[in-house]
Amino acid sequence: MSAPTTERRATPLAEATTPTLRAAVKRWRFWLILAAVAIVGLLIVALASGAGGGSRAPYSITNAAPEGSKALAEVLRQQGVDVVQADTLDEARAAMDAAPGATLAFADPDGLLNDSRLAEAAQLSDRVVLFLPGFNELRAFAPGVASAGAPRDIDGVDAGCSLPAAVRAGTIIGGGRSYRATAGSDAELCFRTSDDAYDVVRTETSDGTVTVLGTADVLSNEGITGAGNAALALNLLGETDTLVWYIPTASDVEADGPADIASLTPDWVTPVLALSVFTFIAAAIWRGRRLGALVVENLPVTVRSRETMEGRARLYARAGAHTHALDSLRIGTITRLSRVLGLPRNATVDEVIASVAAVLPARPLGDIQSILVAAAPANEADLVAYSDRLLELEGAVTRAVRP
Known part of the structure; x- marks a missing residue:
């Protein structure tokens, strides 16, 4: 069985560039707008709450609610x-x-x-x-x-x-x-x-x-x-x-419980923690800028489809995966038969078998099902024989549909 030889053209190399500030802002524009809207909304809510009348406690002279004074x-x-x-x-x-x-x-x-x-x-x-x-x-x-x-x-x-x-x-x-x-x-x-x-x-x-x-x-x-x-x-x-x-x-409440962690911590701990956090953030920004942005680099390689097919065939042969190799051939045959018969792309294997049997009424349904699904080759000779039968079945269907 032969396959057409196709080549994948080499694409030009991508240029590795560091994104500018404008490009970064454009990329994150949606999230920046969303954050700005959220901040404005919080400010409006805070101002509205502040304008609503101070304390909400009963008897409070700043409480304008019904229970206030x-x-x-x-x-x-x-x-x-x-x-x-x-x-x-x-x-x-x-x-x-x-x-x-x-x-x-x-x-x-x-x-x-x-x-x-x-x-x-x-x-x-x-x-x-x-x-x-x-x-x-x-x-x-x-x-x-x-x-x-x-x-x-x-x-x-x-x-x-x-x-x-x-x-x-x-x-x-x-x-x-x-x-x-x-x-x-x-x-x-x-x-x-x-x-x-x-x-x-x-x-x-x-x-x-x-x-x-x-x-x-x-x-x-x-x-x-x-x-x-x-x-x-x-x-x-x-x-x-x-x-x-x-x-x-x-x-007015007087604290009478045990000392909290803040009172037990030495005075120098807070400045050291703040300096450590600042140092970590500065180092992250420095190293992140030094490494630069990630870019995709296309390799200038041309791979012929025949080489891919032959390489995969050698792997199947070395592993003795005769059934796996035949299944690959069946998938290609069923796909092409579905296209010749005018079936939809999501047609099942049973639908393809039924359509082939309808086109070739002289051929038993069990024989078609054996070729496309059930048969399992025991050696390379069986694999070649089943491959020839697949080609013969595909040719018969093509001749019957397109005389």
């Missing part, structure tokens, strides 16, 4: 009260030192202050307004007041006392917590919610006057407009020219 602080400022925000105990102490006699508004909803720091906060001012205090805050600021649980009446609760701020408010609405005065206390009780529970309790302590406020809606942006809530809040918190608004933050 920004509206109350702004109205107090419009009435001439200097509202000073303090996020730590030190800031609150500094603000009180700068304005002696100022009112201290205090709430610790997350329980960040321990007993000793609560005691320090209780001594900051002689006029304190507590927002929904828990057991620890009451013990530090107002030992004569106890918690009475959730209020029973929350809509249209009358003042029922002579406290000026409560009288001006008339009635308030909203839930939260209620409080009672302990035995022997001469506290003033306002806005009764049950038999011995009240929304507002004012008591005198050794450090001054403490007003316990248990209605959250009096402070929140969402609930301050209900009934006399605004009047109560403005009169309680606007009694002095300065109001220090102190809500503890995580900065």
Whole structure:
């Protein structure tokens, strides 16, 4: 069996060049644009979040959300009260030192202050307004007041006392917590919610006057407009020219756990690590530039198809792979038969055999199947014989289809 001799032309050598900056930018243009879009998007989100209104914590005077107290602080400022925000105990102490006699508004909803720091906060001012205090805050600021649980009446609760701020408010609405005065206390009780529970309790302590406020809606942006809530809040918190608004933050938490790795590491470790990373990056850039870019180099070699065929045949002969060699011949024959018969490229072997049998009705189907698939040569003579039969079958089909 012979095969046509074809030659693969030698292609010119590729020139090895280092890519320029423009070529590198053009190559990575898509990823650079994607990164720029991502950065711009992050900046827009960050700016939008920053413009959304500061802290999201309840009672925060920078929180414009429904549970925040920004509206109350702004109205107090419009009435001439200097509202000073303090996020730590030190800031609150500094603000009180700068304005002696100022009112201290205090709430610790997350329980960040321990007993000793609560005691320090209780001594900051002689006029304190507590927002929904828990057991620890009451013990530090107002030992004569106890918690009475959730209020029973929350809509249209009358003042029922002579406290000026409560009288001006008339009635308030909203839930939260209620409080009672302990035995022997001469506290003033306002806005009764049950038999011995009240929304507002004012008591005198050794450090001054403490007003316990248990209605959250009096402070929140969402609930301050209900009934006399605004009047109560403005009169309680606007009694002095300065109001220090102190809500503890995580900065107030005192570390009492084991030392971290940073405190145990010598001072020279961080500079050495930074220098090592910088050296590694510099060396990588230097060596990468020195090696240059990878290029494809085409070898100027012409390989004749006959040489390839003869070399593969010698390998088959040396290994005694007669069946493998015959399978290679069968693949070529089946491919050409499929093309002659007009079958699609994805036609199966069974479809080719059936089409050959239809074209050559005088030839048994088993004989065609044996030649194209089943027969296995035992030696080189059988291989040559089967090769001749393949050529004969291909010629018969060609003559039958194309007379």
